[in-house]
Amino acid sequence: MDRLKRMRQRDWARVFGFACALGGVGLSLAGYAGADWDGLILLLGALMMLRGAVEGPSPSRVAGLMRAGRLILLMLAFGAVNRAQGGVEGAVAGVLTNPILWAVGVLLLALPLLRRGLGWSAGERVLPEIGFAVIAGIAFWLLHGWLVGTGDLAALWTLVAVAAVVNGAAVLRSGGGWAEQGAAFWATLICVLSQPGAVLWPIAVAVLPFAAGFAAWRRRRASGEGK
Numbered sequence: 437m438d439r440l441k442r443m444r445q446r447d448w449a450r451v452f453g454f455a456c457a458l459g460g461v462g463l464s465l466a467g468y469a470g471a472d473w474d475g476l477i478l479l480l481g482a483l484m485m486l487r488g489a490v491e492g493p494s495p496s497r498v499a500g501l502m503r504a505g506r507l508i509l510l511m512l513a514f515g516a517v518n519r520a521q522g523g524v525e526g527a528v529a530g531v532l533t534n535p536i537l538w539a540v541g542v543l544l545l546a547l548p549l550l551r552r553g554l555g556w557s558a559g560e561r562v563l564p565e566i567g568f569a570v571i572a573g574i575a576f577w578l579l580h581g582w583l584v585g586t587g588d589l590a591a592l593w594t595l596v597a598v599a600a601v602v603n604g605a606a607v608l609r610s611g612g613g614w615a616e617q618g619a620a621f622w623a624t625l626i627c628v629l630s631q632p633g634a635v636l637w638p639i640a641v642a643v644l645p646f647a648a649g650f651a652a653w654r655r656r657r658a659s660g661e662g663k
Contacts, residue, residue, distance in 0.1 A: 446489050450616060453485030457623045464636035473521045475636045476596065477514060482623045483603040484510050490612030498557045500548020502565060506603050508541045509569075513599035516592055520632060528591040568605070573598045576628075584631065592632050600627035614658060618651025 460478035463471045487506070494500035512531050520527035531537055548554065576597045580590040604624030608617055625643040630636050 449485045450489035453482050453489055453616065454619055456482035456485055457619050460623075461626070461637050461640040464640070470521055472630075472633060472636050473517060476517055476627065476630070476632060479623045479627055479636075480510055480513055480517070480596070480599065483600060483607070483620060483627075486607050486612075486616050486620045486623075487603055487610075490607055490610040490616050494548055494551075494554065496557050496560065497548050497551070497554045498560050498562060500551065500554065501545060502560065502562065503606075504541075504544040504548060506599075506606055507544055509595075509599040509602055511537060511540065513596045516595055517632060520592055524588045524592055524633070527588060528595055529588075565602075569598060569602050572601050589632070596632055597628045600624045614651050614655035617654050618647050621650045622647035 456478045460475040460482065463475040463478065484507070491503070494503060515531035515534065515537055516527045519530050573594060576594040577586075577590065580593045580597075584590050584593070601624060604620045607620035622640070622644065625647065626636060626640050629643065630639045
């Protein structure tokens with residue numbers, strides 16, 4: 437009980453991140469109607485929680501804007517996946533033209549600008565990250581267009597994959613613990629490789645050894661640096 441009382445916000449974010457990752461795969465195994473859509477939402481939520489567990493306060497306004505941009509990508513992906521449960525057609529277009537979502541996005545961008553005591557930059561590499569997101573989006577669009585055709589499903593898959601990769605990469609770059617990085621790597625691979633609406637758990641099982649190997653490598657590297 438005392439240990440629970442000592443847990444900080446980051447600790448709870450870590451716990452919920454692990455729970456969402458496992459819960460997303462568990463829902464897919466449950467196999468009820470819409471289980472894999474719900475599982476995909478939980479996996480995206482896992483990336484959001486794990487990012488919160490490893491990131492500290494924004495060191496500058498630019499860093500805050502970049503974090504808001506990553507959160508907006510997740511928000512759009514959440515909205516598109518939720519809409520797609522009633523039909524993939526128009527799911528991405530629906531969220532991209534939703535004024536309420538964009539109003540929330542503007543608010544998220546305004547928060548770091550209005551926060552007192554922050555400088556504009558602390559040496560963040562903005563252009564490489566934006567370029568990485570753009571290149572990833574183009575690559576996924578071409579790949580998914582080849583796999584499922586350049587339609588609504590490809591657009592949805594691309595949005596989910598870009599949101600997962602951008603937020604998963606933020607966890608991996610943060611220098612957090614090996615467990616958080618392994619879980620984020622696992623969730624990212626599942627989101628990237630699983631077609632939205634298709635069964636998630638076979639992909640999750642297939643990529644689990646790669647995520648476990650990555651986590652073990654990060655653990656050995658951290659142990660080596662600590663000596």
